[in-house]
Amino acid sequence: MKNASIAKIFYDVANLLQIRGDNIHRVLSYRRAAETIDELSQPLQDIRQEGDLEKLPGIGKTLAEKIVEMLDTGELSFYNRLAAELPVTLLDLLNIEGVGPKKVKLFYDELQITTLEELAEAAREGKLRELPKMGAKSEEKILRGIDQLQRQQTGRHLLGDALPLAERILGELKQLDGVQKAAVGGSVRRRKETIGDIDLLIATDKPEETIDYFCNLEIAEEVVAKGPTKARIQLANGLGVDLRVLPAENWGTLLSYFTGSQAHNVRLREMARKKGLSLNEYSFTDLDSGAETLCPDEQSIYQTLDLPYIPPVLREDRGEIEAAQQNDLPDLIQKSDIVADLHMHTTWSDGQCSIREMARAAVDRGLRCICITDHSRSLGIANGLSIERLKEQAAEIKEVRKEVEGQLLLLHGTEMEIKADGSLDYPDDVLAGLDLVIASLHVSLNQPRRQITERLLKAIHNPHVDMIAHPTGRLLGRRPGADLDMEQVFQAAASTNTILEINASPQRLDLNDIHIRRAAELGIPLSINTDAHAIDHLDLIDYGVAAAQRGWLTAGQVINCGPLTQLEEFQNGH
């Protein structure tokens, strides 16, 4: 049984217990365990074999036993008992905006409602308004919520879509009279690969005008909530946008609160309480005297808690608080550290620009080195290069190289197919003539775990292969990526000193943050590349850098960081 399925069952158990009205600590325990499992980089089966299940945070004797049961039998008897008691379709109702465990229980107890359809019907017939604490407005809201759910508009959105949108809206609000500070918060500020909604923060002395303006934005399809300090709108694409407005004196606490993550905030607030303080989005309050301390910036919050500043990308309660306490936070890689982009395409295969155009664009962006890596012959759909055309391309690269000499190191490589049978697309003697060989999986990504893992390991062990691009092949929100045994992949990459790519394309971000961190722990060389198919794509490097930061990387762990010596040393070693 896979980690994700086990986590799902724990989430379901937590929700069923909550609907049943069970002890909240019990509920939170299951939820915490599910979150822990979701973030693991290794299969639970492996951890179990090491006997380390109970070492995982939030997992003790009872939950470890339940994990073992699921690994062995594929099911959980405790869950089955709960499911016999309460219909599992009740869990679907929790996905409706405005419906939580208490309402679900109310609908079930009073009207025997168990499914979305039954709830919608009861709402249309006006039965819900008869229930205590319900009314006509709640009924309408539930119908809207169900409609939205059925139009599939509640999923997560790509950071690559949300970030530009957030900055555009913020840019407009910044122009308003009275606005002193403005920022994007939430998971967008933390640069999570996907985001649930956009959070915007404004410090102003004219809150009412700001909120009115926000609620009347052209793109606002619906105003979901509107109060004196807070408003929420919904856009046509289903994306929710929250705005929180406070005076500038509350800026630090506001920004911190609205940046999250929730888990990080809870940790900070617990620490505050241990110091006899209460922390909220307005200030610190002394629990004895009631005296308030304002924080004009985030630094002063961490200072009050005796911590160094923790950058937003790390605020996930994945050990950053402990690291901060020991003054052991990583010196995170920055975009300015990147001097090379080692994976990009041209019109020779499926790119939109010539070698010359890509080279000039790289120079314009201050890069010192790029590698042209068009697709190989078997990827016909992308106009992959035959051996003959690869040689012709080498000649053109030689020409352009002269033009940019002194400004840019122009390398000639390939993004070579690892074919479905595990063989490589070019023979060794061809590979030997290239500056950099990237190997990639594009086809037959659905092969069973053992087969596709073996296929990738074979490529890693080929002495000519320098790098594996977008290792899992996932496309965010579209396909999950190959079912690889990542631990085996990491061990092989570590032993052969093969680079693993952090593909910066917002659709991929592959490796992900958790895998990045694990790979770096094992000393595997990493490379952040754009996989650009056009000049503009070179700018997507920001997303790759953000992913690397979320994986706790320093510049020293990334091969395409300056000076170029790191790269040269690597090449000499291969």
Added chain:
DNA sequence: TAGTAGTGACTAACATTTGCCCACAAATG
């Protein structure tokens, strides 16, 4: 339920706003 105490019991819980119905549930980080 997990963790810490010390082998059966106790404690742990962040803090807010909004909507909507009339005191609370849901949602936000």
